[in-house]
Each structure stands twice: as C-alpha cells, then as structure tokens.
Amino acid sequence: MSYGGYKKLKFKMKTSPFYYVILVLFLIVCGCKKSEQPKPESKKFYEIEAYLQTVSETVPGLSIAITNGPDIVYTKSFGFSNVQSKEKLTPLSTYHVASVSKTFTATAVMQLAEKGKIDIDKPLITYLPYFKLKDIRYKAITIKQMLNHTSGMLDISNADDEKYYDWDKAIADEGALERYTRSLADSAMQSGPGLEYHYSNIAYDVLGDLIAKVSGMPFEKYVKDNILSPLEMNESSFYYPEIKKDLRTSPHTGNPPVLRAVYPYNRMHAPSSTLNSNVLELSHWAIANLYEGKYKNRQIISSATFSKMVSPTIHVPDFNADMGLSWFILPYKGYKTYLHDGGDIGYRSMLALVPEKKIGVVLLSNTDQVDIEMVYFKVLDILLAATNP
Numbered sequence: 001m002s003y004g005g006y007k008k009l010k011f012k013m014k015t016s017p018f019y020y021v022i023l024v025l026f027l028i029v030c031g032c033k034k035s036e037q038p039k040p041e042s043k044k045f046y047e048i049e050a051y052l053q054t055v056s057e058t059v060p061g062l063s064i065a066i067t068n069g070p071d072i073v074y075t076k077s078f079g080f081s082n083v084q085s086k087e088k089l090t091p092l093s094t095y096h097v098a099s100v101s102k103t104f105t106a107t108a109v110m111q112l113a114e115k116g117k118i119d120i121d122k123p124l125i126t127y128l129p130y131f132k133l134k135d136i137r138y139k140a141i142t143i144k145q146m147l148n149h150t151s152g153m154l155d156i157s158n159a160d161d162e163k164y165y166d167w168d169k170a171i172a173d174e175g176a177l178e179r180y181t182r183s184l185a186d187s188a189m190q191s192g193p194g195l196e197y198h199y200s201n202i203a204y205d206v207l208g209d210l211i212a213k214v215s216g217m218p219f220e221k222y223v224k225d226n227i228l229s230p231l232e233m234n235e236s237s238f239y240y241p242e243i244k245k246d247l248r249t250s251p252h253t254g255n256p257p258v259l260r261a262v263y264p265y266n267r268m269h270a271p272s273s274t275l276n277s278n279v280l281e282l283s284h285w286a287i288a289n290l291y292e293g294k295y296k297n298r299q300i301i302s303s304a305t306f307s308k309m310v311s312p313t314i315h316v317p318d319f320n321a322d323m324g325l326s327w328f329i330l331p332y333k334g335y336k337t338y339l340h341d342g343g344d345i346g347y348r349s350m351l352a353l354v355p356e357k358k359i360g361v362v363l364l365s366n367t368d369q370v371d372i373e374m375v376y377f378k379v380l381d382i383l384l385a386a387t388n389p
Helices: 017-035 043-056 098-114 136-140 143-147 176-186 201-215 219-228 267-273 279-290 303-309 372-387
Strands: 061-068 071-082 314-316 321-323 328-332 335-344 347-354 359-365
Touching: 043 061, 043 071, 043 372, 061 279, 061 372, 071 279, 098 143, 098 201, 098 219, 098 267, 098 279, 098 303, 098 335, 098 347, 143 201, 176 201, 176 267, 201 219, 201 267, 219 267, 279 347, 279 359, 335 372, 347 372, 359 372
Parallel strands: none
Antiparallel strands: 061 071, 061 359, 314 321, 321 328, 328 335, 335 347, 347 359
C-alpha cells in the first residue's frame, strides 16, 4: 500500500500558545494515521481472523489475502516460515503454490494463441514433432485437450512423495522440459483424446515445453516477461533460484509439524507446479482474472480469451464442477466460482474467484497437513454472509 504525498497547508500564523498545542496534536494524529497498519474493515474480517487464528494453532504457517473489486481489502499471516527458526510469516513470505501454477501456464498458452502462434484445436505434434507416447492415439491429442485435462494422458500417481516428481534432485537446467517431454515415449494413455476427464500434471509440463518452443525463450522467462512482470508480481517466479532467500518459507509435514528435508523444485515440472509467490502478488492475479485479463492499465489477455478459459468444456462429477481451460468452475450457494487449488510435499494452496461479487480469495500454507479446501469454504461462507442482504 502506498500513500500520496503530503499537501501543503496554508494558514495564518498565530501567537497563542493554545494554538501551538492544537497544531502539535494535529500533526501527531496525522502522522499516526499515515504510519499505522490497515485494520480489518468490518466484522467479517474479524470473524475470518478469529477462525484462521484457530486453524493456525495446528499448522506451522498460513497466509491469506482477500480482494474486492480492484483492491486488496484484507491480508494476514499466521505462524512461522520455519518451525525451527521461529521466523514469523508476513504477507510477503513466498510459498510453493503447486498446481495453482497451471492457471498461469494455461494463460501463457492462450496469449500465444491470441498472437496466432498456436491453434489450440490442432494436435500438439504440429508444434512439438518429437512428442510421442507408446499409445498411437497420442498423435490426435490437441492443445485444448491438454488444457482441460481430456488428453487421456497419465498423471503422476503420488505427488506427496518426492520420488515421483524427483523433487529431491532439484534439476534446474534450461533443457529440462524438452528432456522430460522426450522421456514420455514409453508412457501409456488412460483414454482416447477428448473422451474423458483425467487430471494430468504431465500434460501441463509438456505445455511448458510447447510455450518455450513457440515463444523462443525459456518457459519461466516467457511467463515472467508476459504475465508476472505486467501484473507487478516482482517477487514471484517459476524459477526457484530467483526467489529471495529472506522471503522463502520452508515445507512442513506431520502434526506436530516438522520440516520436510526436500523443497519441491524440479524444472521438469515447472509448468504444472513450481510457481513461488506470496498472497499479495497472487492477489494481483486474482484481480486480473476478476476483470477478464486486466490489471490496472495492463491487459494480459483479451476478455474474449478469458471467457473461453472459464467456459465449461466437460463436467467433472467427482467435484460437481465443470472444467474450463485450467480453471474449475464450481457452483456454490447460488454463485458461480472459478478456482484452482494446489498441493505438493510441504505445501497447500487455493486461489478462488467469485466473479458476481468481484471477490478473490488467496490461501497459502507451508504444510501438507491442512485441509485447504475446508478452510477456503469457511472463509467464503463468512464473506458471502456479510455481502448478502
């Protein structure tokens, strides 16, 4: 939050001592108002804070931000960045946000589609001729089917175990994504392309390779230049070595919580998982999507493209939701909501939008032992109760 400059006050000089007492008191009061932290604006924020304070007693750390219209109206952090060091969290503390990353990757693909560099209805092999699976049906997989999880591609079966993602290897070289794409040649498929919903992290990692090849720059740089920087997400990055050490959080597991030995980072899985960000900057992302691709004076995608991304493409019965292009579309208490959660070793995340109310909610935790969906729905219930007549 920034404040405007002080305006010059014009007044006639007076010699009464009482006048100077009044003047000094006035300046003190003004100075206090300029420096104090913003307080919750209504009863709903006190109720949310009381609830999250209770949740925080069982987790190492939790951060929240709430947006209303174009503004961040509430933010708070609870607990510690690291249970051993006891370093307190702040709204600038960065977390691994896991699958919330996919909403950025999908937007990057759609930006390139707007520029005419990608046709999402064409097969992936049009742009990545070296992509191959064991099942010959791979040749028909379109980019759109990868975006809405109907490609039929497999998924990594246990994201909580570092061996499945090789998080412990922390691979960080520029060639990682192409190597990963090429390594899939012996992989099977779960179904024919376009027939069924099967969530696939693998598909999104391959989309990152697509972005890199079509744009001519590394995936992480493309996203930073074309999404993160325009949205003033300056402390956020898909490339973990860029994250400032004094802003990093540590992953935890168990109850009571203990540190995980491995941080979830491997450049092969950047597009599906490795964005590191904080609740304040993810609020910029929430606002941009609430305003159909616009944040302040920057339009990162057109409103028509955003509409495509949040239009139902297939129903997901397990969640009673529809799938757009990366976004889950969930009806809740009479409102349409767009959301995506995330979870990897040591972290849980949620980013959700209520477009009719122009409300955004960001929740981040540095433990894999919190039910982030339950926390989100409790917060949303409080917000909707406060805004409904």
